[in-house]
Amino acid sequence: MKARLLALAAACAVVSPWAGAACDKPVYLTFDTGHMGVAPLIAQTLKKHDARATFFLASEPTQTGGTTLDATWAPWWRERVAEGHDFGSHTWDHDIWLADLPEADGRVTRFRVRTQAGVQKPVVRELTAEQYCASLKQVGERFTAMTGKPLAPLFRAPGGRTSPALLAAAQACGFTHVGWSRAGFLGDELNSQAHPNAQLLEKALRDVRPGDILMAHLGIWDRQDPWAPAVLDPLLHGLSQRGLCFAPLREHPRYARWFKKP
Numbered sequence: 001m002k003a004r005l006l007a008l009a010a011a012c013a014v015v016s017p018w019a020g021a022a023c024d025k026p027v028y029l030t031f032d033t034g035h036m037g038v039a040p041l042i043a044q045t046l047k048k049h050d051a052r053a054t055f056f057l058a059s060e061p062t063q064t065g066g067t068t069l070d071a072t073w074a075p076w077w078r079e080r081v082a083e084g085h086d087f088g089s090h091t092w093d094h095d096i097w098l099a100d101l102p103e104a105d106g107r108v109t110r111f112r113v114r115t116q117a118g119v120q121k122p123v124v125r126e127l128t129a130e131q132y133c134a135s136l137k138q139v140g141e142r143f144t145a146m147t148g149k150p151l152a153p154l155f156r157a158p159g160g161r162t163s164p165a166l167l168a169a170a171q172a173c174g175f176t177h178v179g180w181s182r183a184g185f186l187g188d189e190l191n192s193q194a195h196p197n198a199q200l201l202e203k204a205l206r207d208v209r210p211g212d213i214l215m216a217h218l219g220i221w222d223r224q225d226p227w228a229p230a231v232l233d234p235l236l237h238g239l240s241q242r243g244l245c246f247a248p249l250r251e252h253p254r255y256a257r258w259f260k261k262p
Helices: 002-011 039-048 071-082 129-147 164-172 197-207 232-241
Strands: 026-032 053-057 086-089 095-102 108-115 123-128 213-217
Touching: 039 071, 039 232, 071 086, 071 129, 086 129, 095 123, 095 164, 108 129, 108 164, 123 129, 129 164, 197 232
Parallel strands: 026 053, 026 213, 053 086
Antiparallel strands: 095 108, 108 123
16 A cells, blocks of 8 residues: 555646546545644645635644634635635634533523644533534634635534534524535544555545545644645545546535525
8 A cells, every 4th residue: 555655646746637627526625724734735735736625714723833823824824715715614612512402491502512622631611502603703703804705604513523403503693514425534633553644545545436525634633644745645636537626615516505695
């Protein structure tokens, strides 16, 4: 598998043949924020392959001691806007849903969450539906302040953990949830010794199909062998060789209508 990874990496010296072509067999690349150490490399790789993606933003700690949405990273986000990517919310504090907290009458207006991002110590707390919505919107307010552009009406719950009540609360304040396809779990958050890059690449090249939503991160703290661009570059090359191309979620049949709402 290591030899295959090296061979594909060498082949990626050539830009994808799909650059600038119509995207008729799309897959949808998505990235959640992370420590940002590999973010510049991911951006370079997407540009090299003329690939559009969707980023889900939270205010997470970075390797340089700041946060993903601070002034240091504002120019990076503006560059991604200029390149035509899409952007959604990942909750401001990276709140991972744990449980609904029903009222006496059965209504769910509160949620138990674990607030945890990167190297931060996890904190279990309760949020009302209004507070959860405010967290989603806070990302949008900061994104607009950084870039001058509105956030898409999309969100990804951290860890992909949701409940019907949580989804309803988010939809009530204008957000629809985006998960990922089974084959689209690219494995960058897994232990690199148990799941080496060559293995993750082989699996994705074998299993990903047109229409899949793929998910990775802008840096995982505890992965010793960075996933990007070691896997991302040959993955994009290999998928394009199979006739697949890369589109933002505004072109996904399930989510396109959300971009048309006023």
